[in-house]
Amino acid sequence: MAGSDQINLSESKRVVPLNTWILMSNFKLAYNLLRRPDGTFNRHLAEFLDRKVPANVNPVDGVFSFDIVIDRTINLLSRIYRPAAKETEGGAPLSTSIAQLEKPVSTSDVVPVIIFFHGGSFAHSSANSAIYDILCRRLVGLCNAVVVSVNYRRAPENPYPSAYDDGWTALEWVNSRPWLQSKDSKVHIFLAGDSSGGNIVHQVALRAVKSEIQVLGNILLNPMFGGKTRTESEKRLDSRYFVTIQDRDWYWKAFLPEGEDRDHPACNPFGPKGASLEGIKFPKSLVVVAGLDLIQDWQLAYADGLKRAGHEVKLLYLEKATIGFYLLPNNDHFHTVMDEIHNFVTPIPDCE
Amino acid sequence: MGPHDSSISAAAGSTSSSSSACSTSTKPPQPPDQMDHLLAGAGYKVRSNDLHQVAERLQRLETVMVKSSPVEISELVNDAVHYNPTDLASWVDSLLTELNTNPPLSVPVPTDLSDPNAFPANINMYANHAPQVHGEFSQQVVAPFEEDVSIQLVHVLMTCAEAVQRGDLSLAGLLIDDLQALLGRVNSGCGIGKVGSFFVDALSRRIVNSPENAVHADLSAYENEILYHHYYEACPYLKFAHFTANQAILEAFDGQDCVHVIDFNLMQGLQWPALIQALALRPGGPPLLRLTGIGPPSPDGRDSLREIGLKLAELARSVNVRFAFRGVAASRLDDVKPWMLQVSPKEAIAVNSIMQLHRLLGPNSSRGPPIDLVLDWIRDLNPRILMVVEQESNHNQPEFLDRFTEALYYYSTMFDSLDVCTAQPEKALAELYIQREICNVVCCEGPVRVERHEPLVRWRDRLINAGFAPLHLGSNAFKQARMLLTLFSAEGYSVEENEGCLTLGWHSRPLIAASAWQAIPKPSTTIGPINHP
Numbered sequence: 058m059a060g061s062d063q064i065n066l067s068e069s070k071r072v073v074p075l076n077t078w079i080l081m082s083n084f085k086l087a088y089n090l091l092r093r094p095d096g097t098f099n100r101h102l103a104e105f106l107d108r109k110v111p112a113n114v115n116p117v118d119g120v121f122s123f124d125i126v127i128d129r130t131i132n133l134l135s136r137i138y139r140p141a142a143k144e145t146e147g148g149a150p151l152s153t154s155i156a157q158l159e160k161p162v163s164t165s166d167v168v169p170v171i172i173f174f175h176g177g178s179f180a181h182s183s184a185n186s187a188i189y190d191i192l193c194r195r196l197v198g199l200c201n202a203v204v205v206s207v208n209y210r211r212a213p214e215n216p217y218p219s220a221y222d223d224g225w226t227a228l229e230w231v232n233s234r235p236w237l238q239s240k241d242s243k244v245h246i247f248l249a250g251d252s253s254g255g256n257i258v259h260q261v262a263l264r265a266v267k268s269e270i271q272v273l274g275n276i277l278l279n280p281m282f283g284g285k286t287r288t289e290s291e292k293r294l295d296s297r298y299f300v301t302i303q304d305r306d307w308y309w310k311a312f313l314p315e316g317e318d319r320d321h322p323a324c325n326p327f328g329p330k331g332a333s334l335e336g337i338k339f340p341k342s343l344v345v346v347a348g349l350d351l352i353q354d355w356q357l358a359y360a361d362g363l364k365r366a367g368h369e370v371k372l373l374y375l376e377k378a379t380i381g382f383y384l385l386p387n388n389d390h391f392h393t394v395m396d397e398i399h400n401f402v403t404p405i406p407d408c409e
Numbered sequence: 410m411g412p413h414d415s416s417i418s419a420a421a422g423s424t425s426s427s428s429s430a431c432s433t434s435t436k437p438p439q440p441p442d443q444m445d446h447l448l449a450g451a452g453y454k455v456r457s458n459d460l461h462q463v464a465e466r467l468q469r470l471e472t473v474m475v476k477s478s479p480v481e482i483s484e485l486v487n488d489a490v491h492y493n494p495t496d497l498a499s500w501v502d503s504l505l506t507e508l509n510t511n512p513p514l515s516v517p518v519p520t521d522l523s524d525p526n527a528f529p530a531n532i533n534m535y536a537n538h539a540p541q542v543h544g545e546f547s548q549q550v551v552a553p554f555e556e557d558v559s560i561q562l563v564h565v566l567m568t569c570a571e572a573v574q575r576g577d578l579s580l581a582g583l584l585i586d587d588l589q590a591l592l593g594r595v596n597s598g599c600g601i602g603k604v605g606s607f608f609v610d611a612l613s614r615r616i617v618n619s620p621e622n623a624v625h626a627d628l629s630a631y632e633n634e635i636l637y638h639h640y641y642e643a644c645p646y647l648k649f650a651h652f653t654a655n656q657a658i659l660e661a662f663d664g665q666d667c668v669h670v671i672d673f674n675l676m677q678g679l680q681w682p683a684l685i686q687a688l689a690l691r692p693g694g695p696p697l698l699r700l701t702g703i704g705p706p707s708p709d710g711r712d713s714l715r716e717i718g719l720k721l722a723e724l725a726r727s728v729n730v731r732f733a734f735r736g737v738a739a740s741r742l743d744d745v746k747p748w749m750l751q752v753s754p755k756e757a758i759a760v761n762s763i764m765q766l767h768r769l770l771g772p773n774s775s776r777g778p779p780i781d782l783v784l785d786w787i788r789d790l791n792p793r794i795l796m797v798v799e800q801e802s803n804h805n806q807p808e809f810l811d812r813f814t815e816a817l818y819y820y821s822t823m824f825d826s827l828d829v830c831t832a833q834p835e836k837a838l839a840e841l842y843i844q845r846e847i848c849n850v851v852c853c854e855g856p857v858r859v860e861r862h863e864p865l866v867r868w869r870d871r872l873i874n875a876g877f878a879p880l881h882l883g884s885n886a887f888k889q890a891r892m893l894l895t896l897f898s899a900e901g902y903s904v905e906e907n908e909g910c911l912t913l914g915w916h917s918r919p920l921i922a923a924s925a926w927q928a929i930p931k932p933s934t935t936i937g938p939i940n941h942p
Contacts, residue, residue: 070464075460075461075464076445076447076448076455076460078464079448079453079455079460079463079464079467079497080448080451080453082464082467082468082471083453083467083497083501085471086467086470086471086474086504089474089482090482090485090486091486093483094479099486101884101887101888101891101892102486102491102884102888104887104891104904104905104906105491105494105884105887105888105906106491106494106906108451108452108453108494108495109452109905109917110452111917111918111919112917112918114818124916124917124918126916132900132901132916134916134917136917159560184917185917187450187451187452188451188452191450191451208917384451385447385451386447387447
């Protein structure tokens with residue numbers, strides 16, 4: 058096995074920039090230490106190792122952020138990112154920001170609000186993790202949007218359905234904020250997420266279908282799906298690009314209810330236990346799949362399932378991309394995806 | 410590597426195409442200290458020139474981990490202490506060492522002692538090179554207020570503070586009336602209503618009295634102690650400070666037979682019973698412990714320092730720890746002269762400063778900036794550890810409005826955290842304790858303004874420039890701090906690791922920062938590398 062491991066290590070090094078390789082390998086090795094064979098998780102060490110950044114009411118590169126507790130009963134925090142005002146009102150930029158924390162987003166425009174769910178396979182990371190703070194800040198400028206990053210409860214301490222419940226709480230909260238409304242007195246909501254966050258996007262959008270809340274679009278970056286069978290891509294790509302089948306299994310076991318297998322609809326929405334999505338008003342989806350991600354067969358099946366149910370799907374398949382390619386702006390896939398997200402979210406005038 | 414450019418047209422300049430990755434060989438050589446900008450944004454400091462070495466070490470670590478048994482891995486996790494994950498190279502090396510592999514390649518580090526920024530190899534030298542991703546100190550807000558009235562209250566508070574800064578006291582006075590009216594409409598029992606009323610009160614005092622002559626109804630030492638004690642009980646900030654400090658001091662005293670703790674503010678000595686007990690239980694037996702407690706002179710003839718000392722001596726005797734106490738009465742730390750502390754060269758010294766150093770940031774005395782004076786004599790003591798705990802906020806900005814704004818958010822968050830405490834009178838008296846701090850920040854100027862809090866990033870710079878090097882607080886201290894917090898039923902407190910320092914905050918907003926330091930001996934006439942044990 059040692060020989061093939063060496064091959065794997067050099068192979069993954071060839072397909073990503075060096076600093077990305079370091080970042081992903083660091084996560085991989087650190088996460089190996091955190092997952093215990095008995096299914097428990099070393100949360101203390103995880104929080105110690107996670108690099109976090111504070112919110113900042115002072116604009117940095119045109120974006121400021123602040124944290125809000127959106128549900129006190131469970132201490133559900135969200136980080137709000139907003140574009141800074143272009144003109145200052147004679148005072149220091151600082152005072153302007155403070156007055157604008159909850160100033161209405163716009164009375165003259167349509168400003169999208171992107172509810173973002175960070176990745177981490179349901180167990181890792183937080184809304185204030187550095188890698189996700191960067192990504193959310195980028196989305197603000199890219200889409201001229203407000204981004205709400207939800208600090209959902211994580212497995213294994215809080216398994217299914219906690220993350221979904223928190224996503225739903227966030228959606229209801231966002232939808233009911235007067236200051237997040239656009240010129241038409243409606244909140245223009247998009248859902249976005251990577252890895253487990255992508256999975257949460259699907260579930261929250263599904264729940265929204267039965268409600269009054271309209272979700273304008275779903276953005277799923279390398280979403281986390283799976284199933285009982287081993288697909289061809291899982292077998293072919295196991296341990297080659299930072300991820301193993303074994304670790305995927307561990308995270309599903311940690312998240313799914315006791316006794317359930319990976320055909321549970323949370324993991325496998327279009328599998329044998331999944332409900333039909335036909336005939337419901339489901340939002341359009343942008344599904345981004347990395348060609349070197351071992352769970353791509355599940356992700357492609359998801360996109361396919363949406364299509365067959367009659368829903369609008371834009372599938373972006375990036376043949377040479379690995380997981381995490383969107384974390385650092387040092388590769389072409391990154392720029393391609395940012396472009397697509399911009400087009401997906403930006404309202405096209407006169408085409409309502 | 411220049412600033413990263415996220416626009417699409419940068420594809421031509423990006424460092425990789427979709428099929429190959431390592432184009433770093435085509436980049437011009439970087440200045441030696443240049444950090445990889447992208448990794449820095451993600452929270453990791455790796456020098457651009459070291460990327461290949463770090464990658465190689467990661468590969469080696471993975472190979473070793475694959476070969477290790479589950480038992481070895483779980484030992485690695487449970488027993489090993491991790492430090493400063495931001496310094497990725499060191500973290501990887503520490504894991505490699507734990508797994509007993511070949512010693513890692515050492516990254517060449519400048520040891521030129523004439524360079525004030527140079528440090529011996531085993532001390533984190535990145536502290537001075539922090540790429541400021543978010544500016545010097547990000548102003549953090551956990552917004553506790555949502556209803557319209559609360560927002561109005563904040564808005565008028567800001568406008569009033571601005572009027573005060575401009576010197577327009579008549580407008581400020583009118584705004585105070587508006588504020589009183591708003592306070593009547595807001596729930597003043599909690600949240601912004603509670604803290605808002607303290608800020609309105611502070612502002613109106615400032616308008617009425619000239620800030621340089623601000624007179625607080627000075628509490629007696631006894632009353633002060635009562636407030637302090639209830640603040641200690643009602644929320645975990647002081648406990649965290651004591652706990653984290655004791656942990657670090659204990660480690661610094663490892664193997665030492667004669668130890669001397671110098672406490673910059675003895676108060677009721679609440680920190681020391683735990684340390685005495687921990688030393689009593691030390692494998693190999695306790696050392697001889699000397700404690701020097703500094704505190705203000707007692708006006709009413711009591712020698713309160715001595716009284717505390719006697720109580721602690723009693724405790725030490727009961728657990729068989731040889732103990733000696735000395736009280737040093739001083740109204741200001743810069744009145745303390747090193748000879749008063751009577752340190753002996755045989756002792757290992759720990760200097761313990763819990764929320765005291767910021768008081769030295771006031772106007773210069775005839776002898777120069779008080780903080781420089783004190784840091785200088787601390788350094789002369791050559792302590793094994795200087796423990797610094799400070800409020801994590803910038804309440805010392807030159808502009809009044811900036812200070813006011815920052816304080817409003819800081820204390821809102823702190824009051825928010827107090828809300829979960831239901832015990833009375835602990836909570837009410839703790840609030841009074843905090844109110845006095847708020848008053849000092851808002852009402853006072855000049856030497857009377859002693860609550861000159863500054864954030865960790867500034868203390869780091871200050872201490873490094875004063876000749877101290879960081880001692881990192883590790884995952885063991887972190888874990889124990891987190892476990893301490895579970896004793897408080899409130900889930901909302903968060904401990905975070907910040908480049909070797911620990912912070913305690915409410916939700917995602919750090920409020921208290923703890924850091925440990927050791928003195929770099931002043932250069933003597935012989936130049937040579939310093940060996941640290």
